[in-house]
Amino acid sequence: MSDFSERLDHLRSVFHQIEAVTDVEGLTARIAALTEESSAPGLWDDTARAQEVTSKLSHAQSELEKLEKMRVRIDDAGALLEIAQEEELSDPASARELYEALGEEMTSTEKALEELQIRTLLSGKYDERDAVVTIRSGAGGVDAADFAQMLQRMYLRWAERSGYATKVLDTSYAEEAGLKSTTFEVSAPYAYGTLSVEAGTHRLVRISPFDNQGRRQTSFAAVEVIPLIEQTDHIDIPDTDIRIDVFRSSGPGGQSVNTTDSAVRITHLPTGIVVSMQDEKSQIQNRAAAMRVLQSRLLLLKQEEEAREKKELRGDIKASWGDQMRSYVLQPYQMVKDLRTGYESGNTDAIFDGDIDGFIDAGIRWRATGEKAGEKAGEKSSDKTGSKTSDKAGEKTGD
Numbered sequence: 001m002s003d004f005s006e007r008l009d010h011l012r013s014v015f016h017q018i019e020a021v022t023d024v025e026g027l028t029a030r031i032a033a034l035t036e037e038s039s040a041p042g043l044w045d046d047t048a049r050a051q052e053v054t055s056k057l058s059h060a061q062s063e064l065e066k067l068e069k070m071r072v073r074i075d076d077a078g079a080l081l082e083i084a085q086e087e088e089l090s091d092p093a094s095a096r097e098l099y100e101a102l103g104e105e106m107t108s109t110e111k112a113l114e115e116l117q118i119r120t121l122l123s124g125k126y127d128e129r130d131a132v133v134t135i136r137s138g139a140g141g142v143d144a145a146d147f148a149q150m151l152q153r154m155y156l157r158w159a160e161r162s163g164y165a166t167k168v169l170d171t172s173y174a175e176e177a178g179l180k181s182t183t184f185e186v187s188a189p190y191a192y193g194t195l196s197v198e199a200g201t202h203r204l205v206r207i208s209p210f211d212n213q214g215r216r217q218t219s220f221a222a223v224e225v226i227p228l229i230e231q232t233d234h235i236d237i238p239d240t241d242i243r244i245d246v247f248r249s250s251g252p253g254g255q256s257v258n259t260t261d262s263a264v265r266i267t268h269l270p271t272g273i274v275v276s277m278q279d280e281k282s283q284i285q286n287r288a289a290a291m292r293v294l295q296s297r298l299l300l301l302k303q304e305e306e307a308r309e310k311k312e313l314r315g316d317i318k319a320s321w322g323d324q325m326r327s328y329v330l331q332p333y334q335m336v337k338d339l340r341t342g343y344e345s346g347n348t349d350a351i352f353d354g355d356i357d358g359f360i361d362a363g364i365r366w367r368a369t370g371e372k373a374g375e376k377a378g379e380k381s382s383d384k385t386g387s388k389t390s391d392k393a394g395e396k397t398g399d
Contacts, residue, residue, distance in 0.1 A: 201324050
């Protein structure tokens with residue numbers, strides 16, 4: 001009984017912390033303002049603005065609803081505990097059944113509360129945005145291209161399991177198998193903040209299915225995650241700074257998919273950033289989609305430059321995100337291990353099928369802890385436990 005009381009007190013304590021961080025009053029006020037704006041006459045004269053308002057309103061209402069449901073679950077658990085305590089004296093058998101039910105409910109509530117707590121750690125400027133994910137094959141030849149396709153499927157399956165909408169924007173197929181690169185959107189509240197911890201270099205170790213001698217192969221793929229641009233961001237790109245090329249869309253093996261020059265490639269001349277789009281049916285649609293992604297990347301580049309300037313003021317500090325942030329080992333043993341957080345799983349099939357919530361949650365917690373340590377000690381602690389630990393862990397996990 002004392003154990004249940006302690007667990008209930010802990011649930012209430014954590015929930016109160018989440019409420020404080022979430023700012024329920026501010027969230028309620030934002031919902032009221034968005035509700036008023038959504039009912040304004042003529043809102044749908046501007047379709048893009050109307051969709052933005054309704055999307056923000058839906059996301060805010062969803063956040064408040066999650067808090068309300070959690071409060072009810074905790075209150076119900078408290079009421080059930082009181083009933084079980086009263087039953088102990090008059091009907092011990094009934095009390096035991098109530099305690100069993102209470103134990104199951106508390107375990108379920110603790111898990112849901114932990115997921116809600118993770119969300120409170122996503123407080124970055126763009127964390128609540130949709131995400132644009134780009135995966136590029138690296139060293140490793142055809143195995144790297146195949147690995148890039150495995151990662152694309154992993155993230156798309158994760159989004160599907162989570163109920164998030166996705167849209168593939170561009171795909172460049174490799175000659176033999178797999179992908180040279182792929183870009184896709186993930187539309188969900190806090191998609192960018194959630195997936196941003198997946199950015200970095202991923203490594204695969206396995207017996208290559210493309211090697212007729214059955215040798216073990218190490219290959220790499222890079223994952224880039226950027227926030228989706230919004231109209232209010234105002235990233236101006238002069239026409240003189242870009243070069244636009246049009247070409248015909250193609251599929252695997254170079255098969256013609258479109259008989260018109262609908263695919264678009266935009267090159268940002270000052271930075272060398274190249275964005276290609278061929279998913280849409282018209283050149284105009286592909287150009288608009290490509291410009292959005294280019295603006296998103298320039299926005300992220302601007303934020304990175306500002307972050308570097310702040311780091312320079314504190315001295316020469318190594319980046320906390322090492323080159324090999326995660327290893328997927330399929331041979332001689334099966335293990336997926338994140339080299340930053342130490343989180344690992346031996347169920348590689350489930351991981352490649354999109355069961356990566358454990359890695360994402362661990363990454364979010366690790367990043368939040370690292371940022372706090374960096375603020376207190378000039379990021380010296382995060383450097384020692386971040387990149388150096390990753391190097392050592394990488395040596396152990398490598399082939």
